[in-house]
Amino acid sequence: MRQAPSPQAREIARAAARWLAKIESGEEGVDHAALQRWRESDAKHEAAWQKAQRLRQRFTEVPPSLGMATLDRPALARRAVLKRALGVAAVMPAAWLLGRQLPLDAWRADLHTATGEQRRWTLADGSALQLNTDSAVDLDLRARRLVLVRGEIALKVSGTQPLAVQTPYGVITVNRGEACIRLEELTCQVSVLSGSVQVQPLHGPTLGLEQGQQVHFQTAGVGSTSGFDVMQMGWRDGVLTAQNQPLGDFLRELDRYRPGVLRWDQDLESLRVTGSFRLENTDRILALLSASLPLQVQMRTRYWVTVTRRKNIA
CATH class of the missing domain: 3.55.50.30 (Phage tail protein beta-alpha-beta fold)
Incomplete structure (x- = not known):
């Protein structure tokens, strides 16, 4: 299986997308010197920018946001995505409607939402799953597992068996109860609304959480536990x-x-x-x-x- 790009690689691609969007928009006062400094600060930055330029030259009719969505993808995947993008752009010139820098992994996911969209599903065991804006999830219910590809979810487990949520940073196991899980650029945020949850980073000990507790964790371990305002989860409504x-x-x-x-x-x-x-x-x-x-x-x-x-x- 092809390894997904790291959060750092995704952020570099998005930064290149933002620079390209500024230039292509014709915005006055674009800081070209700052762009040059960004390119020279890291070889990965320059590589992303060169990919942007090649995509712009080859697919001049594809809006910059769609082209840059594929910068961290292999060549075959890029061609497939851009071919699809051309077809959509023909009937929907405002390509931003397709979602900002939505990667191929999210397009292929079992469940996904566009930017600004929230959707709910009832799983086979009666558990409730809700996806927030620009989010994607793969399902493996036989193994009692979800894979959070992108974005943010609310998961309410109603059965007697727990459900595991796989993330790039580790696994969150939700017992009978409800939790919100949000992927960020360098961390994953877990908030427990009811019941109990176990957070197992890729490297480090497991931490148990109870109702009203929240943590951020990375591959190297779990941060300190804190409380949270349930109003932060208002997106569910x-x-x-x-x-x-x-x-x-x-x-x-x-x-x-x-x-x-x-x-x-x-x-x-x-x-x-x-x-x-x-x-x-x-x-x-x-x-x-x-x-x-x-x-x-x-x-x-x-x-x-x-x-x-x-x-x-x-």
Whole structure:
């Protein structure tokens, strides 16, 4: 079986995608010197950028986001993905709708969601599985195992037998109860809403968790246990909730639910947000922020949005 790209390789590919998207968009003030520094800082960066250039030259009709989605894939897989992308792009020019940098592993997964989508399934044993935005899972129910390929899930195990969730960093075993599991770039977050869970990193001892506990873990071990606010899991009901949260953190979370590019001025980071927002309409969330905070939303297109500080008019 082909080994999946490392989180580092995925992040490098995404960084190259962001640079290419900026240049192709015609955005003013693109920092070409910063791009050059990024390319020269690591041979892997330069290799990813060269792949980007070759893909752009060969598939000029494929939007940059779709081309870059395949940068960390073997040649045959890239051709297969791009062939599919060309067919879709013919009827859906706004290619961001297909999801940002969605890798081939996610397309092949048994269950998956697009950016901004949440879906629920009932498994054969009666357990409930819900996928958050831009997520993918493979099923091996005979072995009582799920493979979290990408994104975030909520799993409620109702049977007497536990279910195991395989991740790149180790295995989470959910006993009768409910847990949310979220893959991040370098870690995996596990939050226990009810029942008990065991976290087994690839290297390190197993840690047991109980209701109300949360940890981040990597291949080398499990971090410290903490509590969490159950409101953080509001995505299960299609809600994004903030309680005096820094705007920068809120926008980073909102960005997960929006296809395309969402950018904001750094001087907005420390503004505070409180409220509950329906994820079904992220444009409306941005409009509500604009109405309640000193900022304005500039939409070059539905898929290229910039949030700036509102200018005072004398």
